[in-house]
Amino acid sequence: MSVNVDLDLLLVQKMRMGDEKAFDDFVRKYYPKILKYCQLHICDFGYAEDMTQETFARFFRTLKNYKHYGKAVNYLYVIAANVCNDYYRTKREIPVEELPEISDKKTEALDEQIVVRLALDELPEELREAAVLFFIQEQRQKDIARILGISLPLVKYRIRRAKELLSDYFSKEGL
Numbered sequence: 001m002s003v004n005v006d007l008d009l010l011l012v013q014k015m016r017m018g019d020e021k022a023f024d025d026f027v028r029k030y031y032p033k034i035l036k037y038c039q040l041h042i043c044d045f046g047y048a049e050d051m052t053q054e055t056f057a058r059f060f061r062t063l064k065n066y067k068h069y070g071k072a073v074n075y076l077y078v079i080a081a082n083v084c085n086d087y088y089r090t091k092r093e094i095p096v097e098e099l100p101e102i103s104d105k106k107t108e109a110l111d112e113q114i115v116v117r118l119a120l121d122e123l124p125e126e127l128r129e130a131a132v133l134f135f136i137q138e139q140r141q142k143d144i145a146r147i148l149g150i151s152l153p154l155v156k157y158r159i160r161r162a163k164e165l166l167s168d169y170f171s172k173e174g175l
Contacts, residue, residue: 008072015063027056030073033137034080040132041084043117051087055080070146077133077147119169123162130155131162 011029014022034055038048058079059066066075116136120128129148133139141159145152 006068009068012063012066012068012072015060023060026072030076031056033073034076037077037080037132037137038084040117040120040136041081042087047087051080051083054083058083071143074139074143074147077137077139081129081147119166122169123165127158127162127165130158131166134159134162 011022011026015026031052035048035052038051038055039045042048042051055076059072059076066072120131123131130144133144133147134141139147141155142152144159145155148155
């Protein structure tokens with residue numbers, strides 16, 4: 001006899017009862033994924049951290065009304081997308097600061113991130129969202145459909161089209 005326990009649902013129930021450890025476990029479980037998502041949308045690491053924290057703050061503020069339909073991380077992605085969109089709607093001055101020295105290994109990784117970011121920026125917005133969730137966040141297509149609120153066939157089309165455009169971009173750039 002197998003019991004299928006939804007750990008996210010248990011965490012949510014514990015958080016609703018005020019269990020501080022459940023809050024910590026939830027954040028520890030999903031913070032890296034949401035931070036990575038925000039970093040892909042907001043190139044400044046400090047702002048990406050702020051957006052990640054705001055994502056969790058919004059989740060916790062609406063916790064009592066949260067309806068659990070599978071994976072809590074999908075709802076976090078929806079909130080993160082809204083937070084990032086809000087960030088771009090407001091104009092911000094970004095102070096230019098002295099950059100710290102970066103090792104060659106970190107420079108290569110940074111160069112790769114920049115190339116990927118430039119390629120993603122070339123995609124239309126609706127394709128970019130699906131591409132980030134599929135290629136970078138490694139979400140399943142049916143989860144992407146739920147996150148974006150679109151049909152599964154449309155997700156499949158957007159991912160296929162993004163692959164084509166990214167392939168064209170990389171071949172044009174000689175990569």
